Amino acid sequence: MDKRDMRRANLDMLRRVLMDLGQATKPQLAEASGFSVVTVNALLKTLVEAGEAEAVEAAALPGEAGGRPARQFAFCRNRKLALLLYMLEEQGRDKLVLAVENLLGEIIWQQEVFPPEITAEVLLAHLQQAREQFPGISRVLLGVPGVDVAGRMMIIDYPRLQGIALRERLSEALALPVHICNDINAAVTGYGQQWQQAEQETVIGIYWPHGYPPGAGILLKGRLYEGKDGIAGEIGFRYANPAPYREGDFKESAAAEILRLVRYWNPHQVVFYREGLTEAALAEIMAACREELPAVLLPEVRLGASFQQDYAAGLRQIGRNLLLKE
Template sequence: MPPPGSLERLRVANRRAITGLLAAEGPMSRADLTRASGLSRTTVSSLVGALIASGQVRETAGRGRPHKGGSGRPPVLVALSTPAGGVAGVDVGHRHVRVAVADRGGTVLAEDLAELDVDAHGAEALDRAAAMVRTLLDRAGVPRADLHAVGMCVPAPLDRRSARISTGIMPGWRHLRPARELARRLGVPVHADNDANLGALAELHHGVARGVADLVYLKVASGLGAGIVLGGRLHRGVSGIAGELGHVQVGEDGLVCRCGNRGCLETVVAAPRLIDLLAPAYDEELTTERVLELDDAGDPGVRRVLDDAGRTVGRAVADLCNSLNPEAVVVGGSLGTAPSLVSGVRHAVDRYAQPDTAAAVRVVPGALGDRAEVVGAVALAIARVAAA
């Protein structure tokens, strides 16, 4: 038998899994919780009973639908109790900070976006994020003393052991622990994770991947990364940097990457690189938004470049699919809605993945667009509060 301390840690982790699902998904039946968490029916029933007894979870008046449209009795749904106060989500991108304040049921009450050079100015970005949180709390009518936690995403690998950004991708953050620094500014717990991980979490619970247990969330923006969900849970790896697809080497003599290597996939297909490729052929200043408009309008140059980029990314994604056999690849980030890019990924997966693997996986654009990361950050904050 494992020691008592190990059993208690396991029970805490299982409780966190249940409350995290309810925080992100809303009311669920015990059977749905069993399927989504991968825990046994007996374990889920025991955990839900204890959470109801403690007041953290309640049974709702509404009823759910039988699994797969069956004709059985509608199941009882359970939901997180919604106490007073709120949480915040902070999405730190390479060129922006987006903040949302929400109630503890996940309803966003106020949201704002600021453009700034985040990579080179870590302390200033954290100052701005803290100020935005305080302003939005006032705007939403949530007393600052009632802010319970903040979820935060960063656009780089975050080492779980040191709590620091683990490469030189963001030079202005080299000596900072992002969660600790923002917590010091706000006076509440801050929980940080990689942006692609939180994008995956958001699409899993609020977007196109609802009900999918195994998926890869691919973020294509100013950088390139992947969030991996296995068995309904984020897979972060031993040090928290699983899914760094953008730093797969595609050419030994390629361009120098922000991470210090040469020929990384990100140097070929990230949004700034694609805009640089397109710019000489257009007599206007191109932005990511304008590239998306031209793709929708059928512009042949834009479609060719985005399709080529999708095929290049898809070659690496195909290898990942062969290893993980996911049900879905969700393409997100600022370029994730581009049909030509998504189509290119699909074609590459069909060509390079093992045939049965390719046939089993859907390749779809994300539903949440550039809000996926802040939605995931809010969900992370709620889940950590509920599990505390």
């Protein structure tokens, strides 16, 4: 590693320490990073000049009775912002949630909307309003119940979005990069943040809303697997005509899907999201699975506590990663 690479690595280390602490003095940064105060001083100057850090109101150190208080520096958390917009169904109504996230992953603004119909024009109108309110937005991330393939919405629950170049259309209108993430992919990403063994295991999330075929998200050792075209986990294809999904067949269908996922992916754990699904009903589904495969081959299957909560958490992680990579 040459001097330039070493300095870049040190700068990245100090940046992450300052992000973790939020605000600190130079001695505190030196202690947390393991660098000398002289090194911290040089690196901090670079961060300040780049607009990534700023000097803030001085505060006396603990135990100091007088004298000049130590100068503190803060990470400029709102220097870049990500605009998140995700779509879901709530009590039979389509819902949009918009949120603005900063570099620390904090949500600094949020709004919920129940539009009569979800179209590209409706999405653009809400995104434009948020962007006008927060000029620091540099990325847009959409969470959708579908998949963008080769630039077009190939799979989507909303008819007016089917087949259109949604990402391109919104990106041109907003003059910002727009990214699209499938809803269950985001949810299983959010769930993986809470599961300590996620980085060593295979975790699959199944989202099965009432009246719709299911979708699945695959987390391999903590990393989302989407496949060549982003359609990995699109198990709902099986319920296309001439064999549409029937709500009355849910338990049998759910057992069949779990068995297929076991044979394809052999996961350690499956998290199942479905409104109203009880532990008793899930036990019946697993009993049906054990009729086909030995219990030792079956994964641990859990009920997801909140699809919306994990969905939002996953998008926040993905949005923050996009900001940090700029």
